[in-house]
Amino acid sequence: MRDRRVAFAIIFTAIAFGLVFMKDLNPSTVDLNFGIEFIGGVRIPITLEHSADAATMGDMVDTIKARVNKFGLSQANVRPLGDKEIIVEIPRADASAIKHVEAILREQGHFEAIIDGRQAIDGTQILANAVGGSGSEIIEPTENPLQARWTIIFAVNGDGQYQFAEAAEGKMNYPVYMFLDRPQRAAIIVKQSELGGFTSGEKVLTDALAKEGDPIRLYYAEDFGKRKNELLDANSNVSVVIVSDALQESDPQIISDLKAAGFITAAEASEASEANEAGGNAGSAGNATSTRKLVVKPESEVKPVTASGGGLAGTETILVSWQAIGLRSAPSLNVEPVKQRTITQYSITGTTGGNTTEEARKNAVGEIKELKSILSGGKLPVATVIGSYYDIAPSLGTEFLRYSVIGLILAVIAVSLVIVARYKRVKLVIPIVATNIAEVVILAAVIGTFGTIELSAMAGIITLIGMGVDDQIIMVEELLGKRSPEEMEERGSKRGTSERIKRAFYVIFIVAGVATASMLPLLLSGIVEVTGFALSTILGVFIGVFVTRPAFGVVAGELFKQG
Amino acid sequence: MQIPNPYESKHYKKLFIIPLILIAAALYCVFVSPGVTSGIDLKGGLLVTIYSDEAVNVPALKAALAARYPDADVTPFQNPTGQGAEIQLPVDDSLTRAEEGITRVHEFDVNLTRAEVELAFWQQNATNASAIADAQGRADAAQTALLAESQRVLTESKSAKTLPADAHEAARIADEEFSNAKQAYRDGLIAAAGSVVNVKASSFKEIGASLSKFFLSKTQELVMMAFVLSAVIIFFIFRSAAPSLAIIFGAFADITITLGAMALFGIPLTLASIAALLMLIGFSLDTDVLLTVRVLKRKEDTAPKRAFQAMKVAVMMNVTSIAAFGVLALVGYWLQIPTYTQIGLVAFIGGGVVDFVATWCFNAPLVLWFVERKEKKENRSLQ
Secondary structure, three states: OHHHHHHHHHHHHHHHHHHHHOOOOOOOOOOOOEOHHHHOEEEEEEEEOOOOOHHHHHHHHHHHHHHHHHOOOOOOEEEEEOOOEEEEEEEOOOOOHHHHHHHHHHOOOOEEEEEOOEEEEEHHHEOHHHOOOOOOEEEEEOOOOOEEEEEEEEEEOHHHHHHHHHHHOOOOOOEEEEEEOOOOOEEEEEOHHHHOOOHHHHHHHHHHHOOOOOOOEEEEHHHHHHHHHHHHOOOOOOOEEEEEHHHHHHOHHHHHHHHHOOOEOHHHHHHHHHHHHHOOOHHHHHHHOOOOEEEEEOHHHHOOEEEEEEOOOOOEEEEEEEHHHOEEEOOEOOOOOOOOOOOEEEEEEEEEEOOOHHHHHHHHHHHHHHHHHHHOOOOOOOOEEEOOEEEEOHHHHHHHHHHHHHHHHHHHHHHHHHHHHHHOOHHHHHHHHHHHHHHHHHHHHHHHHHOOEOHHHHHHHHHHHHHHHHHHHHHHHHHHOOOOHHHHHHOOOHHHHHHHHHHHHHHHHHHHHHHHHHHHHHHHOOOHHHHHHHHHHHHHHHHHHHHHHHHHHHHHHHHHHHO | OOOOOHHHOHHHHHHHHHHHHHHHHHHHHHHOOOOOOEOHHHHOEEEEEEEEOOOOOHHHHHHHHHOOOOOOEEEEEEEOOEEEEEEEEOOOHHHHHHHHHHHHHHHHHHHHHHHHHHHHHHHHHOOOHHHHHHHHHHHHHHHHHHHHHHHHHHHHOOOOOOOOOOHHHHHHHHHHHHHHHHHHHHHHHHHHHHHHOOEEEEEEEEEOHHHHHHHHHHHHHHHHHHHHHHHHHHHHHHOOHHHHHHHHHHHHHHHHHHHHHHHHHOOOEOHHHHHHHHHHHHHHHHHHHHHHHHHHHOOOOOHHHHHHHHHHHHHHHHHHHHHHHHHHHHHHHHHOOHHHHHHHHHHHHHHHHHHHHHHHHHHHHHHHHHHHHHHHHHHHHHO
């Protein structure tokens, strides 16, 4: 039984060493995750102008995360803090990152509503602060308890009203195709299978793609070979071609044709421009910013989504969403806008269903949120301010890391010296110091592999050196200490020693419990300046109690039995 | 070295006086003078640390900052790892007002849009003249309010731009100017420093008013929760009032006296130092529990002897802790890492020195007193 504990501890330590150095199979690099204080970067806390509930907060974090990734700041970490702050952390970024983040927060997509191929409303014509909001987002029950009716009200300005009225003239019951970031001068190539059996409904598709002066062209992968010249020709006036990742795999011929005609992905374009710059070809940098783009989207976005019961007769199937081209919704027109240049309000309604009334209601809330976002051009639901900012130069971070490790080693040495001075028996000092080092390595490995070693976590690790050894001392003192007359008889016997070790553990467990309790609130606070410290302290305590100290107890017990 | 066992003397209870005096002194230091300072985490502000290969000319740096950043506090440092200066600034008042103003601008923008929509609605119906007039009045008022607030933001942002008549456009410009002003404030600081010092590397920490308020209220919450949680666990383990209260009071004394020391030595209250203070709760427990368990649950020798023995063990534990925390504080000092210095110093003082006093001049006499009374009771009942 005893050997098992020592073996357990040794295996753990070995694994820890492995995680620290060998995770990438290169023993000369340390493979732990370090926070921005050690590798440089920026931390930007974004303050919301008013508190947001958990759902809204989650949405905002996801949106910001997606936008930050799109910007190329791919290692960014975005997380909420309380209900009024969102923290964006970008490792290795410099001060210009804050301008990027500001741009991201203001970012707005381009909304347009198209009726029968004619642009009815443009995003700029929608009054930004009058989309939804209190009194303009309504959910009502219907006769069917498993359904809910939702309504969202928005307003357009005078120009929007006029344009809407012109486009909507005589188009009652037509679908109003609402797009967010509809690609311009674009073509989409789809496989028959991706259209979900739509061959006869091609009109349904072209209706959705239509727009005066800039329809999106549709090509089928299966007969691309026959029609490709009209697309690839230099005068085709197509700047963007959209395909699915599945098509990229299944029809490499199409892709190579496209590439040969100059359609390249954004990644390839930036590589080319980097290569041009590196090769000193400043003159041909223009090629890299070619106006022909190839966009590859996930197959799920290239599949259009349809609904039935629409159209003029109320029985047709119409397209309601096609992510790949930005089509987000297609309510049918139920109003005759008047041709005048005044601000007018409109509402979009629909019904949602669910397995329970609650669920139907929840789905209705989701629909309203989605439409609100689309009509606002994807603007963030709560206004934000960047009030604070933290930035560390990478060279500084590396210095911090180097000296922190030196500090770790110094602390171990300092503590070892104290132990040697007191106990003087080398046989005793070695296990204590070894246990100490093992604890530190395991702690660093766990935090650095499954989390990040931030500044406060590092402080906690150094702290552990001083605190961890306390429990070893308690055990040793227990074993060295005086015994009562009854115990004198048991001295040297198996039971006596293990009894004393058990008693030492009693104290150790109690202290572990309280230490965890006092650090738990810090750990759960989400404030990164302290969670690292709390995590190292709590983990350190656990590693000690369950891994290293039992082993130490065994070893110490053996030593004392012999001596 | 043979130190006499103080617990064997009849007057051991007089040891109580020492921690009580220290607590009183600490409370004085905290509440009367010199008082505990708050770091920028809790009161907001800017902390720029610049590192250079040459010594920093402090008066020149102060002069360069004086124009735009009059409240700057410049502290040079020179360590084995490098030299440089720390520039600390309080939150800029006009920018804080501008930030509050921007929130109002956004609000008024929404109000104006609503008023415009409402006005359009009434105008289209054209039957209710008074309603139209009312709506017009509200729209005009909203317009004026928005323009005024936007102008206020512009003034606080020290922008020279003029606002257009369109209030919505004005709001947008105010937003832009505010962001530019904030950016200019940061850039200006680095530039001013750079004009006097050869900056090799720098770190920039800015905590705005709203974030610092959040930290302040959150830390108060955390401290209370940590205390309550620890107290619950202690009671749960010991199940009797006396030792539990003794331990809790020991932790409380620990923290209070350490706070006093922080006030005396100018160690600021920041997120890191508060975390270290909370750690003291668990930490002071190590020695307290050792004492309580040994004195109450053992039988060898006499209680005072056991207490003294426990104290010797505890001294060892304290010394090793002091060693490690001392190293942490030293590394923090050399590298100019306030987090390390604060945690290191707080734990050094609180976990090393103060804990020793609190445990052995307060908890020990208390526990021994408890044992004495119990023994007296048992003796009486035997008769």
